[in-house]
Amino acid sequence: MKYWLSALALGFFGFILWVIYLANTGQQSIFFQFIAGIPYGDKLGHFGLFGTLTLVANLALSCRYWRIGRVKILRGTLLVSLFALLEEGSQSFLPNRTLDWQDLLADAVGIILFSFVAMKMYAWMSRR
Numbered sequence: 620m621k622y623w624l625s626a627l628a629l630g631f632f633g634f635i636l637w638v639i640y641l642a643n644t645g646q647q648s649i650f651f652q653f654i655a656g657i658p659y660g661d662k663l664g665h666f667g668l669f670g671t672l673t674l675v676a677n678l679a680l681s682c683r684y685w686r687i688g689r690v691k692i693l694r695g696t697l698l699v700s701l702f703a704l705l706e707e708g709s710q711s712f713l714p715n716r717t718l719d720w721q722d723l724l725a726d727a728v729g730i731i732l733f734s735f736v737a738m739k740m741y742a743w744m745s746r747r
Contacts, residue, residue: 628675662725670729677737
């Protein structure tokens with residue numbers, strides 16, 4: 620099961636890299652056209668993409684965590700958060716992209732919510 624989850628996490632990460640490449644190079648795709656037709660589609664996309672990546676990353680890492688003082692931080696959550704910050708920050712250096720705090724907020728909400736979902740799913744999967 621763990622290998623399947625790891626492959627899923629890496630595959631989904633590759634999908635997000637492809638989406639970022641398309642956006643960074645200004646290429647249009649059916650995916651972007653579909654998202655543009657949905658109210659708040661861009662924000663929902665950020666929420667869903669980074670939330671799902673957080674979910675599969677944490678499950679692939681068996682919800683292991685690092686302890687910083689009294690706080691436990693899931694490894695997958697921290698890694699996806701750093702990736703999201705780097706990706707959003709890099710947009711300020713690209714001519715056809717803009718740094719948007721609302722995108723970053725949507726990323727953060729997805730990451731936080733799906734971290735809790737991952738913990739619940741992992742606890743459920745561990746009991747089976």
